[in-house]
Amino acid sequence: MYLRNGKIGVFDLATGEASVSELTEELAGDGVSSLATADKLSSIHGEDSLVFGTGVLTASFVPAACAGFIHAKKYSDGWSRFMPMLGFAGVEMKLSGFDFIVVKGISEKPGYLWVRDGIIEFVESADLKGKDSWTRIDKIRADQGDSKIHVISSGPWGDSKRECSQLVIDYWGGEDKAGLGGVFGEKNLLAVAVRGMGEIELAEPEKHFEDSVLLMREHILKLGQNQGLSSYSKVADRDDFKKLVHRHVACYGCPFPCRTFLKTDEAPNEMMLAIKDPGYLHYDIPALELAFASGMGARDATLALRMCAKAGVEPVAMMSNMRSGGAKVTPETIASVLADPIDLKAGRISNFEASFQDEGAYRNCLGLGLCPRYWSKVGFEKEELASFGESAVGKTLDI
Amino acid sequence: MQGDLLRLKIEPLKCICCGLCETSCSLNRDSVLTPMSSSIILHIDDKANYFGLVLKTKSEGLVLARPEGLMSGQQASGSSGSGSKPVLLREACDLCGGKAKCARACPTGCITLEE
Numbered sequence: 196m197y198l199r200n201g202k203i204g205v206f207d208l209a210t211g212e213a214s215v216s217e218l219t220e221e222l223a224g225d226g227v228s229s230l231a232t233a234d235k236l237s238s239i240h241g242e243d244s245l246v247f248g249t250g251v252l253t254a255s256f257v258p259a260a261c262a263g264f265i266h267a268k269k270y271s272d273g274w275s276r277f278m279p280m281l282g283f284a285g286v287e288m289k290l291s292g293f294d295f296i297v298v299k300g301i302s303e304k305p306g307y308l309w310v311r312d313g314i315i316e317f318v319e320s321a322d323l324k325g326k327d328s329w330t331r332i333d334k335i336r337a338d339q340g341d342s343k344i345h346v347i348s349s350g351p352w353g354d355s356k357r358e359c360s361q362l363v364i365d366y367w368g369g370e371d372k373a374g375l376g377g378v379f380g381e382k383n384l385l386a387v388a389v390r391g392m393g394e395i396e397l398a399e400p401e402k403h404f405e406d407s408v409l410l411m412r413e414h415i416l417k418l419g420q421n422q423g424l425s426s427y428s429k430v431a432d433r434d435d436f437k438k439l440v441h442r443h444v445a446c447y448g449c450p451f452p453c454r455t456f457l458k459t460d461e462a463p464n465e466m467m468l469a470i471k472d473p474g475y476l477h478y479d480i481p482a483l484e485l486a487f488a489s490g491m492g493a494r495d496a497t498l499a500l501r502m503c504a505k506a507g508v509e510p511v512a513m514m515s516n517m518r519s520g521g522a523k524v525t526p527e528t529i530a531s532v533l534a535d536p537i538d539l540k541a542g543r544i545s546n547f548e549a550s551f552q553d554e555g556a557y558r559n560c561l562g563l564g565l566c567p568r569y570w571s572k573v574g575f576e577k578e579e580l581a582s583f584g585e586s587a588v589g590k591t592l593d594i
Numbered sequence: 595m596q597g598d599l600l601r602l603k604i605e606p607l608k609c610i611c612c613g614l615c616e617t618s619c620s621l622n623r624d625s626v627l628t629p630m631s632s633s634i635i636l637h638i639d640d641k642a643n644y645f646g647l648v649l650k651t652k653s654e655g656l657v658l659a660r661p662e663g664l665m666s667g668q669q670a671s672g673s674s675g676s677g678s679k680p681v682l683l684r685e686a687c688d689l690c691g692g693k694a695k696c697a698r699a700c701p702t703g704c705i706t707l708e709e
Contacts, residue, residue, distance in 0.1 A: 198627075254627050256614070256699070283613065290628065329641070343638070366641050395627040404621060408698055415701060421610075441643055442661075445612035450701030452610050456643040466607070466661035468644045476643065 197398045197588040198251050199223075204293040205240065206308060206315045208382055209300030213315045218294050225593045226251055229562040230277065232295065233266040240297045242269045245378060247280070247288060247296040247387070250564020254286040254395055254447070255587055256407035257580070258414055259569035261446035262561055263288055265347070265362070265371075267378050276373035279547050279561055284345040284364050286447045290391020298384065307335060307348075307386035312393070323385050325351050327505035328363040329472070335388045348386035349376035350507025352536045356380040359512035359539040361503070367454075368504040369479035369546050376507045398589035406586055411450050414573045423455035427568060428480045431455060436493040439463050444476060446566060453568050454478040457497045475501040481544050482510040489514055489524035498526040506533045511544050551575070559594060600689055600707055602697065604647060604659040608704035611636060611645045615696035615705055622690045633687040634696050634705075647705075652686040 196218070203222070205214045222232055233246040246266040253260055263285025266277040280288070288296065292313035302317065305324040309316050318338075323331050328350040336344050345365055353360040353376030360376030361368050379385070397403045418426070423443030425431035441463045445452035458465065458474040465473070475497045477483060482503075486496035503510035516539040517524050517532065550571035551557040560567045560575050577594040584592035619632035629635075637660070638645045647659040654666040687694075689707070697707040 254617075256617070256621075286613075333641075392630050393628065394624065394630075397621075397625075397627065400621055400625045404618065404695065404699075411699075411701060421702075442607075443610060444643065444645070445610040447613045448617075449610075449612055452612075458643075468639060468642055470642065471639075472641050474643065 197396050198253075198255060199588075200289065200292050200294050200393070200395070202293050202313065203236065204296040204310070204313075204315045206296070206298050206317070207300045208298060208302035208317065208384065211317055215293075215313070226588065226590075227559070227563055227592050227594055229295075229564070230264065230266060230558050231562070233264070233277070234268065236295060236297050237266065237268045240299045243299060243301075243382075244268075245298040245375070245382070247298070249285050249289040249294055250562055251588060251592070252583070253564030254289045255397070255564070256404050256448065257565065257583055257587070258407065258411045258573070259446065259449040259451075259566040260564050261285055261448055262564050262566050264561055265375055267373070267375060276375065278362065278371045278373045278375055279567065280347065280364065281370055281446045281547075281566060282345065282364050282367070283447050284347060284389060285564065287345045287389045287391040289395060290393045291389050292391075292393050298382065298387075301381065302383040305354075305383045305385050307331070307388055308384065309335075309339065309388050311390040320385060325354055327351065328386075328507050329366055329505050331386050332366060335386060339388065339390075341390060344388050344390045346386050346388045348507070349379040350505055352506050352508040352533075353377055353380045354385070354507075355536040357508070357536055357538060359509050359516075360507050361509040363504050363507060366504065367476045367478070368500065368510070369482070372509065372511075372544050372546055372548065374509065376509075397587060399586040403583070403586035406583065410579075415450055417573065418451050421451050424453050424477055424480075425455070426451065427453045427572065428483075430480055430483045430487065431477070433487070433493060439474070439493055439497065441465075441474060449566060449569055451569060451572070457493065459494050459497050459501075475504070479510065479546055480549075481546055482514075485511050485514045486524075489518060491524065491526075495526050499524075499529050502526065502529055502533055506536075508533065508536075508539075512539045516540060563592075563594070600692055600694075600709060602649065602687065602689065602694060603706045603708050604649065604657065604664065605704055605706075606646045606659040606661055606664065608702045609646060609659070610702055610704075611638060612701060614699040614701070615647065618695035618699040619687075622695045623685065631684065633684055635681065648681065650681055650684055650686045652688075656681065
């Protein structure tokens, strides 16, 4: 099975037992609809299951093949949500030896899952309960002794099971518009840490590389000069935003990044490693739009989104509730609300989900392991991608 | 990085941290996707948005392509994280026989092959 490990990891938080099962053809289906596979895994392992998934092209050389996802479904009331897992987390998960990881049950004690080399273990960590997401990431990396571990974590708002919570991936927020931080909280799960040191086989490595590089060059010619987030949204076109830009950062394999780091605590052009946490990485378009609409400038918006990411709260829910209550939205007023998690109307808003008008195309793209934002920009041509199947997985992809 | 006629030129500030150089290097060595056997390694301190490249060369030791500039001649010690294969145990760059895959995969011109 090319571009797949052929393995599903299952961890039961209630018993602490880990098991590995085969990714059968029946589960894999057409091989491209990974979200459908996640749905099947939920039905097998129970409606409280969280399913971490990768697409068949995740970690390949196809441009922007960075995506994985986290999927949750409750059949009793039709509650079904998923979020993309971008940056390097999806790639790291596939290289850790699993195509899918199912997390079921509720842990008696708080802790995090540590995934690497085909192993899933639960690490009790009562000291991290209630701590902010950045503290969790720093502590997990320090304890496991590897700064390249990728961490998906909630914060105190996730711990308190709030629907308006968000999961943060390696310090930054923008993927979780589904309130999955609260699902972590329900499970007493503080974080999931992954490190991938495995190997993934390709059907025709050289051809896949050559075809992918050619496609990437075509895309770059079409897209022109990259300006980070402002290449994708006018929200980043403001002068005060541009004045704070440090560097643009890509997810794995993306030639045209949408992530822009703003420095608030030191000069944006400072290239030395001076301050350990000098700013924030922006790619949450609706959150920035609302921050600006609330009267904040780029600096305050950056501080506000950073605070929300640390607390594990979804910033649009936070700001819209403050606005509807007549409160002035500033970093200071947000800080006062963050101190004590409360129920906020989450509402369902879109960030990466808004990349496609057609939800089916969004699911297809994400399910393949491709970034929806990038591929909606360059054109998600099914026929073009289907042809990549031969060199990647040894058969035409039935997209 | 010196070869007989060719060398890799790295301009660190053009790096966007996409990781394609790592995986394309390993692909050339082992024909699989993994960052573990590459001669070029992403160095990242993500919270500070500080990132660059480390290249193991035959002639110059380690070339550190950091945001603040290039430095070469370092001893081949350290690693890309304790869990990964130490730099010491990795093979030095051989320019993929003159068709450096990292340079071909790099989307920004951060890594180029020049005479």
